[in-house]
Amino acid sequence: MGEEQVSAVEAVELEKVYYGAVPTTVLRGINMRVEPGEFVSVLGQSGSGKSTLLNCLGALDRPSAGHVRVAGQDLARLDDDELADLRNSQVGFIFQAHYLQDEFTCLENALMPVSIRKGNPGDEDLARVTRLLERVGLGHRLRNRPPQLSGGEQQRTAIVRALANEPRLVLADEPTGNLDSASSEQVFSLMREINQETGVAFIMVTHDDRLASQGDRILRIEDGLLFEE
Amino acid sequence: MSFELRLALRHLIAGGGQTLLIVSGVAMAVTLVVFISCLIGGLQRNLVDTLTGPIAHVSLEAPQRVPRVPDTIPGQPDALVIASRQQRLWQPSTIDQCRCTEAMLRTFDHVTAVAPAVSGQALLTRAGTEKSVRVVASPPRQQDGISRLQDDLIEGNYLRLQNDETVIGYELAQELGVTLQDRVRLTTGAGISETFRIAGIVYTGSSSVDASTVFITLRGGQTLFGTGTLVTTFSVKLDDPFRADDVGDAMAASLDLEVDTWMRQNPQLLTALRAQTSSATMISVFSLIASSFAIASVLVVSVLKRSKEIGILKALGARRRQVLRVFTLEGLMIGISGSLLGGALGSAFVVLIAQIEAPSAVPGVAPRALFPGALIPSIIAGSMIAAVIATVIASVLPARQAADLDPVEVIRGG
Numbered sequence: 001m002g003e004e005q006v007s008a009v010e011a012v013e014l015e016k017v018y019y020g021a022v023p024t025t026v027l028r029g030i031n032m033r034v035e036p037g038e039f040v041s042v043l044g045q046s047g048s049g050k051s052t053l054l055n056c057l058g059a060l061d062r063p064s065a066g067h068v069r070v071a072g073q074d075l076a077r078l079d080d081d082e083l084a085d086l087r088n089s090q091v092g093f094i095f096q097a098h099y100l101q102d103e104f105t106c107l108e109n110a111l112m113p114v115s116i117r118k119g120n121p122g123d124e125d126l127a128r129v130t131r132l133l134e135r136v137g138l139g140h141r142l143r144n145r146p147p148q149l150s151g152g153e154q155q156r157t158a159i160v161r162a163l164a165n166e167p168r169l170v171l172a173d174e175p176t177g178n179l180d181s182a183s184s185e186q187v188f189s190l191m192r193e194i195n196q197e198t199g200v201a202f203i204m205v206t207h208d209d210r211l212a213s214q215g216d217r218i219l220r221i222e223d224g225l226l227f228e229e
Numbered sequence: 230m231s232f233e234l235r236l237a238l239r240h241l242i243a244g245g246g247q248t249l250l251i252v253s254g255v256a257m258a259v260t261l262v263v264f265i266s267c268l269i270g271g272l273q274r275n276l277v278d279t280l281t282g283p284i285a286h287v288s289l290e291a292p293q294r295v296p297r298v299p300d301t302i303p304g305q306p307d308a309l310v311i312a313s314r315q316q317r318l319w320q321p322s323t324i325d326q327c328r329c330t331e332a333m334l335r336t337f338d339h340v341t342a343v344a345p346a347v348s349g350q351a352l353l354t355r356a357g358t359e360k361s362v363r364v365v366a367s368p369p370r371q372q373d374g375i376s377r378l379q380d381d382l383i384e385g386n387y388l389r390l391q392n393d394e395t396v397i398g399y400e401l402a403q404e405l406g407v408t409l410q411d412r413v414r415l416t417t418g419a420g421i422s423e424t425f426r427i428a429g430i431v432y433t434g435s436s437s438v439d440a441s442t443v444f445i446t447l448r449g450g451q452t453l454f455g456t457g458t459l460v461t462t463f464s465v466k467l468d469d470p471f472r473a474d475d476v477g478d479a480m481a482a483s484l485d486l487e488v489d490t491w492m493r494q495n496p497q498l499l500t501a502l503r504a505q506t507s508s509a510t511m512i513s514v515f516s517l518i519a520s521s522f523a524i525a526s527v528l529v530v531s532v533l534k535r536s537k538e539i540g541i542l543k544a545l546g547a548r549r550r551q552v553l554r555v556f557t558l559e560g561l562m563i564g565i566s567g568s569l570l571g572g573a574l575g576s577a578f579v580v581l582i583a584q585i586e587a588p589s590a591v592p593g594v595a596p597r598a599l600f601p602g603a604l605i606p607s608i609i610a611g612s613m614i615a616a617v618i619a620t621v622i623a624s625v626l627p628a629r630q631a632a633d634l635d636p637v638e639v640i641r642g643g
């Protein structure tokens with residue numbers, strides 16, 4: 001199988017049960033596949049399991065049953081350190097909150113995945129990440145710290161951070177949930193453009209039907225099952 | 230610089246006042262430990278120094294003669310036998326081949342000085358007053374290596390002592406009301422009597438010496454005690470007083486002499502010193518434990534405050550060990566800076582308090598430090614290293630707590 005045919009991410013009979021006082025089955029047998037270059041929107045009621053699904057796809061959480069393959073690798077076969085390395089190199093996360101670190105500049109925050117992998121980012125990394133920051137319109141903000149940035153700028157920094165190690169897959173969990181409509185529009189367009197320019201696969205959870213419809217495909221979670229629209 | 234180290238540094242800098250607080254916590258504990266240990270260590274050294282300064286660490290004497298039972302000597306009237314035995318008992322036992330023995334004693338480890346001596350009890354008389362004294366008769370140059378007499382002189386001279394001269398203790402001189410150039414008479418148990426001129430008065434700080442010892446030359450003593458060219462005692466000084474028992478044992482094993490050490494003569498003192506040392510150690514250990522608990526709790530709170538950030542680091546691919554390293558490094562840096570600060574402060578206090586002087590009771594003697602603390606490098610380094618280790622241990626629990634954070638929960642909670 002050639003490099004081109006490997007899916008960005010693939011779930012087979014994915015189940016997730018939370019074993020609390022009363023066991024809750026959140027995902028009950030999900031099958032899906034996202035190819036490189038695709039932009040997939042995920043819709044669903046609050047509490048329907050969208051975040052749970054994304055966490056399982058992104059090697060952040062382990063499924064109760066079934067398999068997840070990221071870039072052809074079966075996550076069940078990897079130990080915690082290998083999962084961490086896979087998240088670092090193959091997956092980018094964007095959350096509703098930006099989770100940038102106040103002690104670091106915009107550039108340092110965006111370089112965080114590189115630093116985790118290498119200790120010190122090299123010149124090449126620096127150039128690549130700087131270019132990305134310029135691409136999202138933050139060329140003049142490199143040395144600013146997160147509290148000095150607007151909400152939209154913070155989230156754009158988080159987008160660059162997700163892309164810093166050139167992953168195959170970006171998982172965005174309500175990335176525009178905290179933003180006003182203008183910033184939402186801008187953040188979404190940037191993600192979509194980068195998706196088309198670089199071929200990185202995106203899976204975006206959103207409540208906004210209008211944004212969702214601008215992706216390649218829409219998936220909807222209901223009663224723990226996934227439906228293609 | 231590694232990413233973990235950079236992160237730890239940023240955390241500490243961002244911590245600001247809290248970092249200062251926790252570093253001063255370590256510094257305070259180290260200050261306390263250094264101060265108390267150096268003070269007690271210094272006091273002990275001073276005490277042992279004062280006690281053993283003017284005396285030998287190890288002294289060797291000829292084995293005591295076993296008196297013969299008069300019955301075994303046939304054909305002599307009992308009274309005569311007893312009289313001659315008594316006369317002989319007054320005479321000290323002597324060591325033959327004194328030069329050879331002296332050279333051999335010098336070959337033992339830790340020996341810094343050896344002095345041959347004739348020593349014994351005598352009666353000191355001066356204008357009707359009499360006092361029983363210990364006579365130490367030894368070549369002044371050699372005896373000075375044992376007793377530092379020249380340095381401890383209040384007046385007069387010891388190193389140029391003549392055979393008809395003596396140096397006596399300050400308290401003894403006070404008691405007899407004698408001064409330099411006065412003459413005193415020494416009478417031995419064997420009835421030999423000689424007159425000596427006082428050539429020096431010495432204040433050693435050790436009352437057994439100051440109140441009841443007189444020093445004369447070896448030749449003077451050999452005449453006084455009738456030992457001819459022989460000696461009765463070898464005094465040995467060591468570079469470390471606490472080796473006295475070990476070195477004494479080694480000497481006893483290879484020489485046919487009776488060995489005595491200052492340690493064997495002062496068992497209560499040694500017990501007291503040991504008790505003091507263990508209480509100082511206990512105080513040190515407890516203050517380090519207390520500071521470790523304080524550090525651990527501050528770090529636990531800082532991990533809680535940073536749990537979001539830690540969660541995101543793990544989501545971005547930080548391994549468990551990396552997170553562990555960040556917070557252990559924080560502990561290490563806190564420990565190192567606190568120890569350096571505390572080591573400096575503690576040492577400064579020791580030096581400062583050593584400046585306080587106790588006025589001297591004896592005219593002509595320089596005042597001594599009231600708290601003669603000593604900057605003992607092993608104690609200072611030891612306390613600092615112990616504090617660094619304690620801080621790192623204290624940071625392990627919070628570091629594990631951080632490393633075990635589940636990013637999913639952190640992100641869901643935020």
Ligand SMILES: Nc1ncnc2c1ncn2[C@@H]1O[C@H](COP(=O)(O)OP(=O)(O)O)[C@@H](O)[C@H]1O
Pocket residue numbers: 018019020024026044045046047048049050051052053
């Ligand atoms: N750790 C957990 N223990 C028990 N139930 C959980 C846990 N995490 C999530 N859930 C439940 O799983 C369901 C799905 O959660 P989530 O994936 O966050 O939904 P969404 O992102 O679609 O709003 C919710 O009902 C939530 O209460």
Ligand SMILES: [Mg+2]
Pocket residue numbers: 050051052173
């Ligand atoms: Mg959610």
